Amino acid sequence: MLPQSVPLSWYLALSAILFSLGVAGFLYRRNVITVFMSIELMLNAVNLSFVAFSYKLKQNDGHIFSFFVMVVAAAEAAVGLAIILTVFKNRQTLEIDELSSLKN
Amino acid sequence: MDAILFLIFAAVAVICGLNLVLQTHPISSALSLVGVMGSLAALYLLLGGEFIAAAQLIVYAGAIMVLFIFVIMLLNAGSEHRVQKGPWVKFFAIPLLVAFLGLLAYVVETVVAPGEGVRFGGFTQGSALDIGKKLFTVYMLPFEVTSVLILIAILGAIVLARKELD
Numbered sequence: 001m002l003p004q005s006v007p008l009s010w011y012l013a014l015s016a017i018l019f020s021l022g023v024a025g026f027l028y029r030r031n032v033i034t035v036f037m038s039i040e041l042m043l044n045a046v047n048l049s050f051v052a053f054s055y056k057l058k059q060n061d062g063h064i065f066s067f068f069v070m071v072v073a074a075a076e077a078a079v080g081l082a083i084i085l086t087v088f089k090n091r092q093t094l095e096i097d098e099l100s101s102l103k104n
Numbered sequence: 105m106d107a108i109l110f111l112i113f114a115a116v117a118v119i120c121g122l123n124l125v126l127q128t129h130p131i132s133s134a135l136s137l138v139g140v141m142g143s144l145a146a147l148y149l150l151l152g153g154e155f156i157a158a159a160q161l162i163v164y165a166g167a168i169m170v171l172f173i174f175v176i177m178l179l180n181a182g183s184e185h186r187v188q189k190g191p192w193v194k195f196f197a198i199p200l201l202v203a204f205l206g207l208l209a210y211v212v213e214t215v216v217a218p219g220e221g222v223r224f225g226g227f228t229q230g231s232a233l234d235i236g237k238k239l240f241t242v243y244m245l246p247f248e249v250t251s252v253l254i255l256i257a258i259l260g261a262i263v264l265a266r267k268e269l270d
Contacts, residue, residue: 002111005106005222018117018121018140041121051153052222064238067155068246075253075256078258079260081171081172083264084175095185
């Protein structure tokens with residue numbers, strides 16, 4: 001039997017599941033671009049809990065915070081993809097295991 | 105009705121998120137991420153965030169993902185090779201995952217006080233008018249600082265992408 005209104009904890013659980021999927025992708029994937037996309041997934045999951053708590057507290061501050069998160073994500077994507085482009089120009093690879101010059 | 109819509113979009117989001125992690129080709133992962141973002145936009149609408157749902161579709165699913173797909177196409181990224189994990193990964197992964205999700209569900213259930221649930225239409229301050237009023241009065245300084253940040257990011261992206269290293 002489904003409830004009439006959705007409990008807030010369902011939204012938070014969905015947010016947690018998406019965040020864990022982002023962490024798993026970040027650790028598991030070997031392609032720089034996909035690792036980057038996993039970070040975007042984590043940011044999205046956090047945005048969902050911002051908006052859910054905003055509903056709970058009856059204030060729209062959470063919406064503004066998630067708007068700022070979006071702007072920062074856009075800036076991060078622009079700079080990060082430019083870095084990936086430069087790395088690819090110099091190394092001809094996207095595998096993160098081969099990009100280990102900082103190790104030594 | 106609310107619960108049915110939530111379950112549909114939550115299922116789409118989780119399936120697309122799983123697909124993002126499990127696919128080997130970056131283009132499939134990017135398309136799955138678009139699916140996650142679209143269903144999250146629908147969930148924002150259910151939570152009463154009209155402005156944030158539109159911004160999610162335009163900024164995230166529109167602009168950022170197009171940037172990602174441009175870079176994937178430009179670099180001609182192929183499927184990645186799977187690395188063989190150690191035997192302990194296969195042994196511990198599933199029990200640890202179940203334990204982690206169970207703990208998470210327990211914490212969420214205990215921390216969040218059981219109040220009234222989420223109903224469509226129960227929150228009406230998410231329109232562009234209300235967000236705009238707050239954004240240009242209370243959050244004026246952060247807004248201006250973010251505009252400087254994004255200007256610097258654009259300049260940095262241009263400088264990085266044009267640099268000829270040898």
